Amino acid sequence: MPKNMSIQKVSLSMVLLYGLVFFSPYIFSPFSSDIVISGTTFTYILGAGLMIWLYIINKNTAVTTVEKEAKLTSPVFIYLLGVSGIFLAMIIQAVVFGIETAITGAEPSSQNTQNIIAVILANPLFILATTIGGPIMEEFVFRRSLIGLTETYTGFWIAAIISSSLFSVIHQDGHFFVYFFMGFFFALLYKMTGKIWTSIIAHCGMNTLVVIAQLVMHYANIELPK
Template identity: 30%
Template sequence: MTKRYITIVVSYFILLFSGILGVPLVAAIFHGFSSASNAEITAYSVVIWSILSNIATLCIIWLLLHNQPEFNKIAMGEKTNLSQSILYAVGGFFVLLIAQYLAVLVISIFIGLPSGSENTAKLLEFTKAAPVFLIFISILGPILEELVFRKVLYGGLANRMNIHGAAVISSFIFGLLHGDIQYLLSYFLIGLILCFLYTKTKRIIVPMCAHILMNTFVLVLSLLNWG
């Protein structure tokens, strides 16, 4: 990968672990003028830091990619037109939902029915505490993940190896970094499908839209069933 792509990946990893210092800092500020409970302050701090740090990272990535020549072979070639792109994005959304269902089915057959996703449960708690977190989960998160895992990681690896190997490696890392090992197969399949959408359309906006639709649908469905 180029230095530009490596910088983007490093920036993303810094983002992942920035909450270790950032969340306590925001919480300390809240404690100075708020009478909210510790649980509420923690939730607000996570939400605020997540949104601000993701926006900052997106700005860094935009500066690194803006007006730069395209050398990513996945994005080279004839791109799909608007109607085709919409069709792939919407169709990809439904395929992503089916893939998640099949992944859980396979896991339940070989390992047993997995418990609820800890990652999703935490996100729901924060969303309940601060509904603005919907913006992070539904929009900011997918945009950032597609830029990092599909455009940069998958695209960068594809310049060095077979695209199938690049898709497998980037999707596996994508799954691992979600931190839900029992749902690793699900995240892995999601990553592969998003790689496919990017490869077929040559437009990173297509997997972004499919990812946004999926996250929004799953989150709203989970909130409706939240006890």
Template identity: 40%
Template sequence: MTLYKQNFSIIISYLFILLIPSAVVRFGHLSASFFLITTIVDCLGAAWLLYLNQRTQANAIEQRPFPLKPIIIWGVCGIVLVLVIQILAGFIEQNILHITAKSLNTISLMTMMQQQPFLILATTIAAPIMEEITFRKAIFGGLASRLNRILAAIISSLLFAFLHQDGHLLIYTAIGLFLCWLYRKTGSIFTTIISHAGMNLIVTLLYLNR
């Protein structure tokens, strides 16, 4: 299977996974179980994308991956750096672009998480795995072999930002660009998975403990 087909399979799988919970709830009349179904589907989806990741051949970014120990170190350091980037981008949005710091999607999700704690699995583990394999490996990694890597990173990061649909385009684009850089730096998608999952976990815990 060519890299193009491999990346296409990852992207289609991800989009399909996003649609499954709504389809199940709508046709199965299971609206009361939407978040439970979402969590289960996301966890299974993350496992499936990890399987596809293991089956794919190395792309242009992954030709010289770091050993395991530096991958873990960079992943943990990336948690701190991505939080700093998020804070700085948020400052620019609020004080220069005059965009409110509140996110209705995030507030709604966190509120539901207080009532249904199992959602933490979806937001801190499953979602980072799926998003990193899709946006960093399949989209950025796929485009990097055809386009200028900076342009590939911008496209991937903008798509990543638009997917979240909460009005904070600059924050998510900045996060996406940093994670593209981190992926390129280490040559391993597991570095960015660690950073992304760690960031989501810290943000979630801070919100839930307010």
């Protein structure tokens, strides 16, 4: 049982686990689309569960600088910042989308989100991967693990920029700055409380609201003005 691991070992384990989960759809690719979606959903939830387990059993030895120096560690702040972060994250997303659209003339829509909604419509079970499994893993990897691995050498701000850049690239959406600023905002939530649960609440909540809004527009046949 991997107890009393250092933050470096826990972080590297989570990054490796995320990589395995990220490429898991290729394992199921020879089978039907339903099996691919169900299998991917299972691996996402399993991956998130394993990361939570690794975090809990090593919480006394695997501690980041952010967690050591945090001031607002009260559960009250974790809850309030996490919940308010849901709506602030959506505002940031909308603002950056608007600026990006005004500058580049690109469509103010996310292909990544549209692809996810298409999969959910084909198999509603996948909603668990996008609203729970995926966000939890991304927070443990891009906020806690990557920042934990690099902040000793670069300081928090550079580490946050690096992790946010990778967070954006991994989404392969074409909206680099939208995902970059989202990632940076989640990193700030983590820094403020020193608890990864804060950014997890905000990330899971935002994804849930986005999915619900997209599904409502789909079933109500609502199209956004162009």
